[in-house]
Amino acid sequence: MSRSLPELLRQTICAMIAGASFGFLGHSDPAMADFLTEPGGSNFVFIGQHEYTPSPLGPAETGNCSAYAMEDARSVIAVYDVAKAAIDAKLQSLYAAGQRKISLVLWHFYNQYTYGPPQTTYLNTFCEVVVANSVLTSKHQANLSALIATIKTIGFTQINFRFAPVDISDPRSWSSWDETQFQSNWNLIWQTRQLIYQSLNSVPGANPRVLYDLGLELGGLWAVPQPYSGVNPQVVRQYMIYLWSNYTYCYGNSDTIGFSIVPNFSGQISAQISAYDSTGSRPNAYGFDLYGSLDFCRGR
Numbered sequence: 001m002s003r004s005l006p007e008l009l010r011q012t013i014c015a016m017i018a019g020a021s022f023g024f025l026g027h028s029d030p031a032m033a034d035f036l037t038e039p040g041g042s043n044f045v046f047i048g049q050h051e052y053t054p055s056p057l058g059p060a061e062t063g064n065c066s067a068y069a070m071e072d073a074r075s076v077i078a079v080y081d082v083a084k085a086a087i088d089a090k091l092q093s094l095y096a097a098g099q100r101k102i103s104l105v106l107w108h109f110y111n112q113y114t115y116g117p118p119q120t121t122y123l124n125t126f127c128e129v130v131v132a133n134s135v136l137t138s139k140h141q142a143n144l145s146a147l148i149a150t151i152k153t154i155g156f157t158q159i160n161f162r163f164a165p166v167d168i169s170d171p172r173s174w175s176s177w178d179e180t181q182f183q184s185n186w187n188l189i190w191q192t193r194q195l196i197y198q199s200l201n202s203v204p205g206a207n208p209r210v211l212y213d214l215g216l217e218l219g220g221l222w223a224v225p226q227p228y229s230g231v232n233p234q235v236v237r238q239y240m241i242y243l244w245s246n247y248t249y250c251y252g253n254s255d256t257i258g259f260s261i262v263p264n265f266s267g268q269i270s271a272q273i274s275a276y277d278s279t280g281s282r283p284n285a286y287g288f289d290l291y292g293s294l295d296f297c298r299g300r
Helices: 005-017 030-036 084-096 138-154 179-201 233-251 268-279
Strands: 022-026 041-043 101-109 129-131 158-165 209-213 256-258 285-289
Touching: 084 138, 101 138, 138 179, 158 179, 179 209, 179 233, 209 285, 233 256, 233 268, 256 285
Parallel strands: 041 101, 101 129, 101 158, 158 209, 209 256
Antiparallel strands: 022 285
């Protein structure tokens, strides 16, 4: 049985509320060594990073997301068109405080939900997740393009861009291989990567480094106990191998950390590295999410 969307939202939302840190450890590329000396940054995925008081996001989410939604926990990509001033102010504040790196998360799913009015701010958005069938909607493409251009203009030196499939787009929910969903996810990565570099090149000056997380926290999950490993752990492994092979065949491994890992279980990291080795290529850096507390995720 696949998990409900609210359950998956709770899992993904807790990634930021619990204080996740997207860190890197280089393993083969000397150019990655400057990670240790450069200023750090933030996971900037919600408008209000520390404003998590329970509150529905708006009339469209009432009865759907209110139990899991948080005040101003709106995806910056989803609502940049209607909250640009607030988001830009947050970015400028982070930069002024000395931060030079920024992480963005694209929670996406293939499903289509129909809302009653008003359908303005949250059109094609379910809580923090955007609808994407192989490509972002024109509104979300415009949002992301403008957001990326703003990040470069402000002066950030690195963007960590993280793809996070949810619901039926998440391979953890598949009982068997789903080629349609895989192709949708892969095409979304291909299209979005192209959009990001086009957006950066539209702004004068040197581009920030971009590193892509091809599957938020999917790393090594087939080596952990169920239910954390998904409905069919070997399908998750197959998804990772196929997607990694596609990406490195097209682009190499210079701008990706592969699949980020929450290192909660023994053997998880080695399982992920072994999977990379089966394709003949490892990433030049690894990404880890580290949590201060899992009480929220456990429903406490």
